Amino acid sequence: MRIVGPVVRVLVLLTLAAGCGTSSSPAAEEADPLALVPVHDENPDPNVVEVSLEARAAMKTYGTSAPTPVWTYEGSVPGPLIDAKVGDRVIIKFKNSLPEPTTIHWHGIRLPATMDGTMAMQSPIPPGGTFRYEYVFKDAGLYWYHPHMRTDIQVQKGLHGAIRVRGPSEPVVDQERVLMLDDVRLKADGTLAEYLDDTAKMMGREGNTLLVNGTTDATIPMRSGASIRLRLVNVANGRFFNLRLPGHTWRVIGTDGGLLAKPYDTEKLLIAPGERYDVMLIANGAPATVVDLMDDAYDRGHDSGNRPSMTVAHVRFTEDAPFADRKLPDAFPGVAALPAASKSVPIVLNEGQRNGELVFTVNDAVYPDVPPVMVETGGLRLLDVKNDSEMDHPFHLHGFFFQIVEKNGVAQSLESSGNKDTVIVPAKSSMKLVSRFDEPGHWMYHCHILEHAEGGMMGEVHVDP
């Protein structure tokens, strides 16, 4: 079965429900444990996605562990998948049934500031409270939603979901999956470890259990020779995933803000918290065999590169007859380059100690004491981000894409990096990012290691009308 642009949305949903293109295999009859729950669209208008979304507590069993108390959107972890196309209006009728206030931030999406779900523009939604989020999807890509209050705690408890927005240039594939990569730190009694030790404060909390779409020990079925598109988002608090699939090369066809003009190949795919990658591969395994998807060690500072590789999931090649004619795409329309910015904004990320406590700083200040960046609506700025600390920080900007201009003084190719909203700024390095601030309001930027953001590595951009 091959699927093509105009009908891709319906077919992909059917494919996921049927076991992802392997319907002739006996194994495909089984329920797909990696299938994300689709939202229930209550609006018959094909250009409107209107859903009710409730945050509430529930129990979830991770693998063989005892049941875990979690927080969910609509009872599931991850929350429901929002599927839409560019130009669709989305209406989220949100209800907070949690015991504490929350909001929803729509990570990566360009939208009005009042809809962005941050304390800069929105009051907390109290327990029992409701809020109507409404905006239009401007850009194709994979995005995600999560709280922006006590973010480290609320995301860790399970509050996150994916948003897939399709555009006019989607590739032709045999199978497509959205994979949300995560980890949780489970105690012997099944509860989530809530004590934040100093390593977790410093590096971000890393779990002892890896999850793909909320599932431990996941198996991804693939038909040999098939063209596979994996849309990956790292929703973990602190873990960087450094993915390797033995016998395969990742073809990176897109990043945070959509498809790349010049896709590129890589053996290992590094994904920081908050980042998304859109990759393709030709399934290269004999039918009825298994190969493990690995998370290799990556040194992001403080000797973090010494840990052993971990298995993220198992790729099982089905017994179906292999495809032989599949090819990977070489080019997409890409994005237009932003003009050069004449004004520069220095942003220095660092870590340190204040009164014996670890703190994370922007320009030597701890949020909310970080002075805001002031920009006029439509203004271009060169964000001169310097990481003076001993570890990597994934820099995330709300509400706007940026384009990577330079890394350590070396010019970067827009064709192979595209529009981004989250980028790894390695330890002791610098990046120059250009962005156009064309939507008024107060916007956040921060490290997406959630414990770092909560620990002060956060600031605001004030875009005046």
Next chain:
Amino acid sequence: MKTLIIAVTLVITVFASACSSSTTDPVPSNGKTGTPSPDPTTTPPADTTTPPDTKPATPKAPTVDSVAKMQGALHVMWTNPTPACDTVEGERQATMSDGSVMEKYKLVFTVPGEADNKHDTSATSAMTYSYRLRCKVGTVYSPYSNVLTGNPK
């Protein structure tokens, strides 16, 4: 009323019977399975004046895995073989560059038992520090861990 009394009596009898049935397949009084139970007709009653041995077991000592220089301080990491530890206490000795002990072992941190690390921000580059740990369950301490040493410089 009479019927109720009979019914209650029957219930008590059934329960008593069920309880007594456990005596035909007893759990050995010493808690070890497979040990024959004593014959109640020949064995004198147990001495009920002897208190049971309620002294809690001594927890195992943690193992200090590393004392690493980090962010101008020292980061102590360990493995704790006793998951039921209430707390882990860290003691530190400070030594001058000439080898003389500036400060003998004293408690410098107490963390929850589930923790396996501590960033010692009070360590300064002028000293070398040795760390040893103990797990505490209730009022009972484990033996001390091994000792590892580091300098933040």
